[in-house]
Amino acid sequence: MRVGVLTGGGDCPGLNAVIRAVVRKGVSEYGYEFIGFRDGWKGPLEGLTSPLGIDEVRGILPRGGTILGSSRTNPIKVDGGVDQIKANLASLGVDALIAIGGEDTLGVATKLHDLDVPVVGVPKTIDNDLSATDYTFGFDTAVNIASEAIDRLHTTAESHHRALVVEVMGRHAGWIALHAGISGGANAILIPEVPFDLDEVISWVTSRFESHYAPIIVVAEGALPKDGDLITKDTTLDAFGHVKLSGIGDWLASAIEARTGKEARTSVLGHIQRGGTPTAFDRVLATRFGLQAIDAIHDREFGVMVALRGTDIVRVPLAEGTGILKTVPMSRYEEVRTFFG
Numbered sequence: 001m002r003v004g005v006l007t008g009g010g011d012c013p014g015l016n017a018v019i020r021a022v023v024r025k026g027v028s029e030y031g032y033e034f035i036g037f038r039d040g041w042k043g044p045l046e047g048l049t050s051p052l053g054i055d056e057v058r059g060i061l062p063r064g065g066t067i068l069g070s071s072r073t074n075p076i077k078v079d080g081g082v083d084q085i086k087a088n089l090a091s092l093g094v095d096a097l098i099a100i101g102g103e104d105t106l107g108v109a110t111k112l113h114d115l116d117v118p119v120v121g122v123p124k125t126i127d128n129d130l131s132a133t134d135y136t137f138g139f140d141t142a143v144n145i146a147s148e149a150i151d152r153l154h155t156t157a158e159s160h161h162r163a164l165v166v167e168v169m170g171r172h173a174g175w176i177a178l179h180a181g182i183s184g185g186a187n188a189i190l191i192p193e194v195p196f197d198l199d200e201v202i203s204w205v206t207s208r209f210e211s212h213y214a215p216i217i218v219v220a221e222g223a224l225p226k227d228g229d230l231i232t233k234d235t236t237l238d239a240f241g242h243v244k245l246s247g248i249g250d251w252l253a254s255a256i257e258a259r260t261g262k263e264a265r266t267s268v269l270g271h272i273q274r275g276g277t278p279t280a281f282d283r284v285l286a287t288r289f290g291l292q293a294i295d296a297i298h299d300r301e302f303g304v305m306v307a308l309r310g311t312d313i314v315r316v317p318l319a320e321g322t323g324i325l326k327t328v329p330m331s332r333y334e335e336v337r338t339f340f341g
Contacts, residue, residue, distance in 0.1 A: 003095065016065070018137070021289070035051075131321075166218045174193055219252060
């Protein structure tokens with residue numbers, strides 16, 4: 001059997017660990033041949049390939065990013081895109097496809113499966129917002145990077161008696177902000193699920209200064225004020241119709257300065273959260289996902305996504321994996337409000 005592998009959407013730590021596990025087990029135990037598709041769905045759409053065997057996956061376990069490259073190409077929006085993918089898979093002798101990606105990448109995989117393309121999905125989203133799996137790889141690394149940044153920002157904030165706003169990733173779900181804010185001892189955490197009251201944020205900042213400490217506010221990029229609109233620096237859309245976020249941190253820092261008279265600065269972590277070596281947790285989870293994905297191919301159980309449930313790796317329908325976003329429940333957010341202000 002010849003198996004194609006692709007990684008789509010935003011990169012994150014752990015992608016290479018998945019690729020390594022798929023190839024190592026597929027070659028050594030099943031005798032499969034592999035072909036890598038370059039740059040997400042652009043690879044099978046345009047026939048862009050690269051060799052993918054034991055030699056190619058040596059030493060990639062601790063590497064961030066993806067050796068296959070990635071993109072946000074959406075073949076569904078390309079005229080004849082699906083037919084072109086099917087034709088390229090046939091011409092290359094690809095019998096099955098493993099798609100590693102988030103909601104958008106797996107959404108394409110779901111549609112291809114419905115059109116009789118044999119595909120298995122591996123969930124990848126740094127935001128940890130896929131409902132069918134308890135955790136996705138890359139999330140733990142992002143939280144650790146953000147937590148370390150907050151630890152460092154505490155000392156400079158105290159030295160200069162200024163408020164510091166830390167903007168982290170999180171378009172629709174505030175999991176990174178929540179976990180990093182808790183572990184970093186933030187004085188306020190603002191997430192997309194709960195529109196914030198600017199007056200309340202100002203009161204938290206003022207209270208912190210009155211206690212002779214400098215406030216740290218962690219805000220997810222998708223957070224928005226009550227009775228306000230999503231704040232962005234760029235209104236252009238990607239191929240899946242998503243606006244490119246960033247800007248809430250600067251907006252909030254400016255509001256804090258104007259309302260309190262205290263200096264406020266913003267640190268936008270951005271792609272720093274995506275880069276670098278994955279944590280041990282993410283390496284293990286990504287490896288287990290890869291092993292189970294190639295097992296699903298071997299069992300000819302297509303149209304499924306591997307997922308973490310408790311400590312077990314299970315298979316769920318692709319449609320279930322991408323159907324509903326997993327957002328932060330109000331009860332989880334209320335738990336940490338004790339530390340605000």
